[in-house]
Every structure is written in C-alpha cells, then in structure tokens.
Amino acid sequence: MTExxxxxxxxxxxxxxxxxDPADLVPEAxxxxxxxxxxxxxxxxxxxxxHAFKIKIRDEEEIRKIRVLEDIHRFVIHKAGELxxx
Amino acid sequence: MERxxxxxxxxxxxxxxxxxxxxLAESILGGRSGVRRVPALEHYEGLGSLVAxxxxxxxxxxxxxxxxxxxxxxxxxxxxxTEEAMRQARLxxxxxxxxxxxxxxxSSVGSxxxxxxxxxDFFNFNSLEKMRSTGFFKIMNHSCAANVCHALGITGRVLAxxxxxxxxxxxxxxxxxxxxxxxxxxxxCGGAEEYHPLITATFDxxxxxxxxxxxxxxxxxxxxxxxRDGVVCADGCGVVxxxxxxxxxxxxxxVLAEVAGFATVCDITNMVNPSTDYMExxxxxxxxxxxxTPDRIDYINAHATGTDQGDRAESEAVGRVFGPRTPxxxxxxxxxxxxxxxxxxxxxxxxxxxxxxxxxxxxxxxxVAPDCAGIRHVTAVEFEETSCVLKNNFAFGGVNSSIxxxxxxxx
Numbered sequence: 001m002t003e004x005x006x007x008x009x010x011x012x013x014x015x016x017x018x019x020x021d022p023a024d025l026v027p028e029a030x031x032x033x034x035x036x037x038x039x040x041x042x043x044x045x046x047x048x049x050x051h052a053f054k055i056k057i058r059d060e061e062e063i064r065k066i067r068v069l070e071d072i073h074r075f076v077i078h079k080a081g082e083l084x085x086x
Numbered sequence: 087m088e089r090x091x092x093x094x095x096x097x098x099x100x101x102x103x104x105x106x107x108x109x110l111a112e113s114i115l116g117g118r119s120g121v122r123r124v125p126a127l128e129h130y131e132g133l134g135s136l137v138a139x140x141x142x143x144x145x146x147x148x149x150x151x152x153x154x155x156x157x158x159x160x161x162x163x164x165x166x167x168t169e170e171a172m173r174q175a176r177l178x179x180x181x182x183x184x185x186x187x188x189x190x191x192x193s194s195v196g197s198x199x200x201x202x203x204x205x206x207d208f209f210n211f212n213s214l215e216k217m218r219s220t221g222f223f224k225i226m227n228h229s230c231a232a233n234v235c236h237a238l239g240i241t242g243r244v245l246a247x248x249x250x251x252x253x254x255x256x257x258x259x260x261x262x263x264x265x266x267x268x269x270x271x272x273x274x275c276g277g278a279e280e281y282h283p284l285i286t287a288t289f290d291x292x293x294x295x296x297x298x299x300x301x302x303x304x305x306x307x308x309x310x311x312x313x314r315d316g317v318v319c320a321d322g323c324g325v326v327x328x329x330x331x332x333x334x335x336x337x338x339x340x341v342l343a344e345v346a347g348f349a350t351v352c353d354i355t356n357m358v359n360p361s362t363d364y365m366e367x368x369x370x371x372x373x374x375x376x377x378x379t380p381d382r383i384d385y386i387n388a389h390a391t392g393t394d395q396g397d398r399a400e401s402e403a404v405g406r407v408f409g410p411r412t413p414x415x416x417x418x419x420x421x422x423x424x425x426x427x428x429x430x431x432x433x434x435x436x437x438x439x440x441x442x443x444x445x446x447x448x449x450x451x452x453x454v455a456p457d458c459a460g461i462r463h464v465t466a467v468e469f470e471e472t473s474c475v476l477k478n479n480f481a482f483g484g485v486n487s488s489i490x491x492x493x494x495x496x497x
Contacts, residue, residue, distance in 0.1 A: 036152065040219040043218075
C-alpha cells in the first residue's frame, strides 16, 4: 500500500462516516472548525480508521494531538510503516 | 392559583400511513389499514404474530447529520412531527430560543434498534470494539425530547414521560398543566415509538398479540369485535403544540381545540390486566377536571387495542359513565397500536376529524362482541358535528389516562 493510497482511503472513510464533501478534505482542514466535527466524532473517527485499515489505534497517545486532516494522514502512514503495511 | 385556558395550535404526525396530519386523517376516513405482514417476524422461533404496522419510506437524511447522529428512528419521527406542528402553529427560532417553550415527548423505552446495533458485541462478547460514541444518546429514555430540542433549538423545559401506552396522553396532559399554571408559555407535547420485532414478541409471550390474521393483515386488530384476538404493534409519532388561549389570540394563530380536562391514575389491581373500576375513576376525574357532565361528551375515542380483557373493561367503564348513546370508536383497527405514540397520534387524528365534522369508525368491527355491547359503536364514518370528545389511554403498569378536547368554535 502506498502513502497515496492510504491518504485516499482515509479521506474516503471520513467522507463516508461523517458525510463530508470530498472537496472539503484538504490537508490543512481543521477537524473541529473546518470539518465541523467534535469530541464524539473523534471517537467514531478512530473506529472508522481501525475498520478501514484493520489496525488498533484507540490507545495511541498521538491521536490526542491530531488537529488537522494532515495529522491523521501522517499518523496512519506512520502506523502503517510500523506494521510493515507500506 | 390562576389557571389559564390551554389550546392546541399545531399538530404533526408520522404514522403507519406516512408523514403528515392530512395523510393520517384521509387514511382513516378512507378506511385504510396500515397493517401488513412483516417478513422479519418469520425469523423468530415461536413467534405467532407475523403482522405489524411499521412506518415506512422515511429518509432520515433530511435531518442534517450533526443532529441525526444521536437519533434513532423514533427521534427522527419526533423531529419531523414537531417541525410539522411548529409550521402550523407559526413558531419560529425566536420562540424556540426564548426559554419559554418546552418539550414533553416520551417513548415506551429507548431505542431497541440502537441497543441491538450498538451493544450486541458488548453483551455477547464483552467487547467495546464496535461500540459507537453516539449509541447511548439513542437509547436514553429522554432521547426523543432531547434530540428534538437540539435539532430545533428549543431551550425550555424537557420532560420525557414514559408510561408505555399512556405516555403521550400524559405528556399532553402534563404539558397542558404547565401552560395552564404559567410555567411555560408554549409546550411541544407528544410521544414516539419505533418498531422492532421485540415489541410484537413482548405481547406474543403474554398471549396478547394477534395471531389469527397473518394471511389477512388488514383484518386485524379488531377492537370490540367478536373475533378480536389481540394487539398489532405499530410505530410513529404524534405531536401537538400547546399554548394559552391568550397567547394564541395575541399571536393571531388559529386554535384547533382546547385541552379542557385531563386525569391520570394508577390502577393498582394488576400490573397487566385492566380493571373497569379504575378506568371509570380516570374518566370521571377527567370530566371533573373539565367541569363537564357526561352528557356533554359527543364522542369517545377509546384506547381499545383488540385484546379480550382491555376492550371488555373499557366497554364496561364507558357504559357505566356514558350509557348507550354516546358514539365510541377506536383507531387501532386502522393503524395498530402505536404504543407511546398512540395517545398523541390519536389526539391529533381526533382533533383533525372533529374539525372536519367527522366521527371515525372502528375498522374491522363487524360483529360487536357480547362483552363489548351496551355502548354505541361507530362502524362507518359519521358526518356529525362534535364539540367535546374524550380520549382514553390505558397502559401496562396500570397507568390510566383520559383527556378531554373541546372544539373552540363550539365554546
């Protein structure tokens, strides 16, 4: 799986989970202000990503630092690298 | 303490016939049945009743995800019915946000559909893996009331009465009392239910569900009929907007009816089986609250769900209070038993039909059962002016409720 494919899958799963317009999914989009998500959505975002990539991330400390979409991209790419998925 | 007159200025409905008060009224007048065979019920071993009257064809996505994410179907119904009622009552965002407008909408239980979806892994495998953060907001007992408030921006009192089949007769009655005594200027009152096979199973296990008409769903339930064989479960939501008569006149909105009297009592003789005595007590208390004698009631909309004991007890109670001349019918034959929604949905239908000059019949009442005789059953639509109607609801737990609605131009 390439980094580009990972980003594409992340954006697709978030668009589906939160009914977002794909055009709004730019890397610098803030999750709360730009995409309109909140703390409850962050919980379900983790579940959606775990489901999309068959990984376990809910206990990762780094998730709490996520602010913009690009943070999610970097986090999942890093995790995929750790797991040898790249 | 001053008691203000309370009136209905808006109504909304989601019923087995679809959305809208007009659809509900026209379906009743057209003699339609909302009951159908439900294939999903065939998958439960030992379940004898395979019929129900579930709401179909509603796209929840007409509610933005921001609000919909905490809604199960019953909250979707409640939101749509409230929006319809608010449009009729000409209420806008300013009314909602002022703190003088509250919501009293209840359900029998929280969402069973969501409990199953969100927590089956938790119950079966002790696992939180697939548990969604929003699951609880769909199963909490005040889910409908809270979701309606958040979706529509209503900031006043929140009440989520829960008394099974009496739920929304109570919310309307309690809401009317809040307005009457000046605690709220406007109350949105109603009840909602969402269909799940577990509801049918609950009645089936008590031998109270209709099992004999699986091949002819439209012929059941049969309130007061010789061949009645039990309840047919249904879902939906009914909502009314209540405000003081002064408020309605000040705002210049049409008054649909007055809530003239209300009573609710607990029948402690049995958790399930109703007693004629406590039904009579409840009806007489409602009449007393309205300051009316029985002869002033022009029509009785019965609870009558098509069970042996319930229909018999209610027939006897109505006969004791009103004798053999006052018209009586039940709407369960048309749309089944919408449970927590039944009080408000039937109140909505009764007010709409009263204002159209019609008395609805009991659908499927072909041969009045001997134990339901002695009162005047309505078996075809009667085009008759009515000015005061009584609506009954009697629930598991012995929770009886009766409400009296008066047409304002007959004041």
